[in-house]
Each structure stands twice: as C-alpha cells, then as structure tokens.
Amino acid sequence: MTIAGLDIGTTGCKCTVFDETGKELGKAYRDYPVTRGLSGHEIDVRALRLAVFEVIREMSGQHPDIGGIGVTSFGETFVMTDEEGEPLLPSMLYTDPRGKEECAELTKTLGEMHIAKITGLRPHEMYGISKMMWVRKNRPEIFEKTAYIFQMEDYIVFLLSGKRVIDYSLATRSMAFDIHTLQYSEEILNEAGIGKELLSVPVPSGSEAGTVTEEASGKCGLPTSCLVVAVSQDQVAAAVGAGAFNGKVGVDGAGTVECLTPVYDAIPEIQPMYDGYFSVVPYVVPGKYVAYAFSYTGGALIQWCVETLAKKEKEEATALGISVNELLERRYREKRGDEPSGLLVLPHFAGAATPYMDTGSRGVIIGLTADTEVSEIYRACMEGVAYEMLVNYRAVKKSGVHFDKLNATGGGAKSKEWMQMKADILNVPITALQTVDAGTVGSAMLTGIAAGIFRDLQDAASHMVEETITYVPDPSMHEKYMDVFGRYEKVYKAVRPLM
DSSP states (O other): EEEEEEOOOEEEEEEEOOOOTSSSSEEEEOOOOEOOOSSSSSEHHHHHHHHHHHHHHHHHHOOTTTEEEEEEEEEEEEEEEOTTTTTSSSOOOOSTTTHHHHHHHHHHOOOOOHHHHHHHHHHOOTTTTHHHHHHHHHHHHHHHHHEEEEHHHHHHHHHHHHHHEEHHHHHHGOOETTTTTEEEEEEHHHTTTGGGGOOEEEOOEEEEEEEEOOOHHHOOOOTTEEEEEEEHHHHHHHHTTTTOOSSSSEEEESOOOOEEEEEEOOOOHHHHHHTTTTTEESSSSOOEEEEEEESSSSSHHHHHHHHOOOOHHHHHHHHSSSOOOHHHHHHHHHTTTSOOOOOOOEEEEEEEOOTTOBBBOOOEEOOOTOOOOOOHHHHHHHHHHHHHHHHHHHHTTTOOOOOOOEHHHHHGGGGGHHHHHHHHTTTTEEEEEESHHHHHHHHHHHHHTTTTTSHHHHHHHHOOOEHHHEEEEOOHHHHHHHHHHHHHHHHHHGGGOOO
C-alpha cells in the first residue's frame, strides 16, 4: 500500500506519493491563476478543483494501490457553495481588501482582546469571518443560496469523501473558532450573522474523514477503499514534517516566506501574542499549540537579489559549473571573510509581517557605497532576513517559548552559509533536514498514522524525518552580528514615516 499527501497552495497544488517505509515515489503539480485588482484578490475555486483532481489522477494512475490521501491547504480563503458543492462566487484571498469595515464592526461590539482570548488571533480582516460578513451584507442573493462554507482543505475532503469536516488548525483561520473548547464560538458567529450549520464540523488534525466515494473515484482514480484524511493548515503540516512535537524543538521554514514556528506545551499568554500579531493554533499533539512568526520575504528576497542584481554573476557561475549562490558567497569571503556585511537590509519587499503586520512597509537597503559589490548586497539580504527573524524571536519569547533548537526545512536549509548565519544571529542550534517540502511529508506522516502504516508521530518521524547537519552558534560571530543588530532594530521606526 502507498499513501499520498495533497498540498493545496495559493497558486498551485501538489500530490506526492510515498511507500510504507516513507520513501517518496513520485509527485505531480499543477498551478492555477490568481486574480489581483484594486477591488479584490480572488481565486477561481473551479480551476483549483480541476487541478487537484488532475494531480490525484496522475498519481493514482501510476500508483493504483494508494490506501490513504491526506489533505493540507493554505488558510483563510473560503468558498461558498450550494448543496452539491458547486461554488457560488470566486473566493477571496486573505490579502483581499474586503471585510475591513465588517472586522471593525465585529471588534467594536465584542472587543479586540475578547476576540483574541477566544480565538487566539488578533482581529484582522484577513481572516474568514470578516469576509463572510461582507458577502452577507453586499451579496445577499449569494448568501441566501449558500448551503455550505468551506475552506480549501474541507472543500476537497468533501469532494472526495462526501463528509464535511475541518481540522482545528484551519478552523482557527476563520477567526470564529474557540481554541479552548475546540468548537466554533457561537458568540462570534451570532454577532457576525453566520449560521454554525454552514460550517464543517471541527476535528483533530490528522482525522480520518471517510473513504473515497464512487463519484470521486471516477473523477480522480483513487479506489473507494482509500482513506481521506483532514490533515491541517500547511504550516502545521510543515511542523509535523520537521519532527517538532514539543516545546523543545521549533521550526525554521526557510522557503519563499521565512517562518519561525514554535511549539507550546500549553496555551501561551495572550497579551504578548496579541502585541506581536502571533496566532495561537491548536497542534496535532493534544494540548499543544503552535504560533507563526514570519517574514513575507525569505527566500523570495534572495531570489530577487539574484534575478535583479546578479545577472552577470549568473552567467559567470554557469560557465564555472557552479550555482550563482556559491559564486556570490565565494566572492564575499574573498573580500570580507567572515565579517558581517555592515549593510542594513529591511526585508519588507512585500510588506511587513509579524510582529508589525504592516502592508505599507517597504524594503530598504542602507549603507551602500561606490565600493559595494553585488556579493555584499546578497550577503546583506541573507542577514536582513535573519535579523528580522531575531526581532520575531525576541517578541515571541515573551509568551514563554523555550525551544532548545530549530529544525530547518525548505530550500534555504541547504545553504550552509545561511544556516550558520541564522544559528549565529539567533544564538540557537539549527539542524537542517533532508526534506525541502516538510508540509507534504507532514501530510503523509499523519495519513500513514490514520492508515495504520505508522504507530504514532515518533514512528512516522523515524521513517520520514532525516536530519543532516546541525549548525552550532559561534559566540564571537554572535557578538559581531549583535553590534549590527543594534542598528538594524532601529531601521523600521526610522524609515517607516518616509514611505
């Protein structure tokens, strides 16, 4: 028997198949369009649905013995459907500007801190409930026809199994879920005018929803004996795939977005979480929670630097048979050795995430001279991402985080320079993992447990989580970086009024 992990992202979906030992056997990917305009940011759920069935069919055609498929997805975005599951309108992404007034109305009535204490979220229009209110107010003809409201995970679970269940971590992204009772808050739903019966039933992350229906089997090729598992939001799945199961281990997600995910052994103090816009999310281990501390530009900033500034260096690297990253790192060492660049890069090239949540902030590079080379800007970009995560780390530590080390996933985890830099700046050991795609691995781990292949998380991790190198902080380098960080942490407040 094989198992599959389905990862539904904002712009594309991927289905990966593993054997019973945790070995990856193959994967399929499809993308779909996202529409962004001044008045709305939307995704066509029909296109997403088509892509999902295509990747499943491709993998089921190659591996007809798939015994379980786990579904993980991005959060906040919801779809309103009729009783057959047909979408009634395009879905608003979390960045969509609609819902701001409705969020203000909700918080004015209930109070921001009261909502935060219930949901673990500082109120913001990015979350689902505000946009559901917008539809009810501005598209009443659509709202009256609505039979179900799904997020992407429970929508696909419904299409595959006919069951309406949503895991706790994604239910949280509605800003209407009580993290204490692990049920939707009737107080918030009543005030928002959203009927509880419209929403899927909350279940623990990694719960079996049922088996594939005859109709779904005909569309995607999965056998009707295949289990359908409601896994989690993608960041939670990534934490599972990184082998972080208690408060001693956190996760450094070194992907396009840089994300620090600590694990809490109990609900953290809400005030520091509120102050830093950090989410409190129920985890797969009962009684434990995670938070998301992130920067919108992690690997994306490094890619920008290479694609925009290092075009000549890319050509030279190709001629030498090495990566442009390796070339830039080599040239930096030839000029400056192990010394910090001294440049200050505020990595807000796509706005500021936690602990600011300031979409109006912009990227900044300070300290350029006529002698500055591309390799130094490249190095400074890596430093800027790490400094921003130190800002987040210090903010989230106020809530009681106490991890002893970080497990690193994503493409950035393969950069020895960047991993050592992060260890030195954060002053925390960082262990790089073999897998780049921890979300897919985490989804397969939870699916394997539901299907009976693995006994528990530890057994699944022993098969699917492989550590490579541990980077230990260098005290002398930490001191040097802290001299620069003293200036870095003043940059945001200094330049923000000029933007």
